[in-house]
Amino acid sequence: MSIHGTVKRHRFQSLVICFLICLATLWAAINTAHAQSTTKKDFLWSVKSDKGTVYLLGSLHLLKADAFPLDKNIEAAYRNSKKVVFEADIAGARDQEFQSKMVAQGLYTEGQTLQQNISKETYALLEKKAAALGLTMAQLNPLKPWLCASAVSGLALMKMGFDPNYGVDVYFFDKAKKDDKEMLFLETLDFQTKLFTELSSKEEDAFLRQSLKDLEVIETLLPDMVNAWKTGDAPRLGAFLTMSFKDLPGLYNRFVIERNKAWVSTIDRLLAQGGTSFVVVGAGHLGGPDNLLQLLQNKGYRIEQISAAR
DSSP: OOHHHHHHHSOHHHHHHHHHHHTSOHHHHTTSOOOOOOOOEEEEEEEEOSSEEEEEEEEOSSBOGGGOSOOHHHHHHHHTOSEEEESSOHHHHHOHHHHHHHHHHTBOOTTOOHHHHSOHHHHHHHHHHHHHHTOOHHHHTTBOHHHHHHHHHHHHHHHTTOBGGGOHHHHHHHHHHHTTOEEEESSOHHHHHHHHHTOOHHHHHHHHHHHHHHHTTHHHHHHHHHHHHHTTOHHHHHHHHHHHTTTOHHHHIIIIIHHHHHHHHHHHHHHHHOEEEEEEEEGGGGSSTTOHHHHHHHTTOEEEEEEOOO
16 A cells, blocks of 8 residues: 555544654653553543533553553543543544645655655665555655654554554544543644644654654654553653653644644633533643643642552
8 A cells, every 4th residue: 555545544633642742752762761650530620610620641652452441430530421521622633625635734745755855864764664564766756744744654654553543633533523421622633733743853853852762762662652641641641752852842832732722722611611611631731841731730720640450
């Protein structure tokens, strides 16, 4: 199958958020301590006001089948919630028309190629990773750096057995649809697309180069990241993400902090309306500087991490 076919076959949201999670500067994280967490917690928090409760679940957007079933307390929080909130409309991301539009925005016009628009260092790293994945540069050269990064990262993770069909967000989206729950979205798909299409040439090059460096060691460290999620270790998982952007503060602000601040307003409204809501966001948004939990705590909400049932 061509790389274009691979790109079209995967949901844009899965690739984007998976990519954000995996953008940890893993080569730097190797030098940190690797003690396994003994915390018996879920990656789930309750956020309470005088009127309502929001359960905030951190999602990994690609997992293996053995990550399921989820903890009973996560399922109970979902079951007890009237509204379920996701980053964006997963059904819309699955739409063929949207996927075709997204891919079209990630392709160069005739006469332009990836090689002409990135540094020699980045291109050399890409050649090495493409060969390891069984891809040719002829397949990748039509792609703009952000789409190339998403496609290559997604393919590498799937070769490791991680599948967007087992993403926590996908699981609850399909469940909420079947259960006829009221669903809301923090962002539009067009907004998420613009996060990438509006990057400068310099930012795109840095984005692709860092992702390729991370993939060199991700096979070693990804199990530790998944373990941090399974044990509710938000600081540890957040450290993976924030180290990723250590030399790219502008991108960290764009992809993480600005979005966290915007999401607080939506959670404010849910709490003011009363009742119970279940909000699913990428796990990386719940750790690191200006994380969503800290921003909500700063507003005076009562926040508690949920203990695991098993």
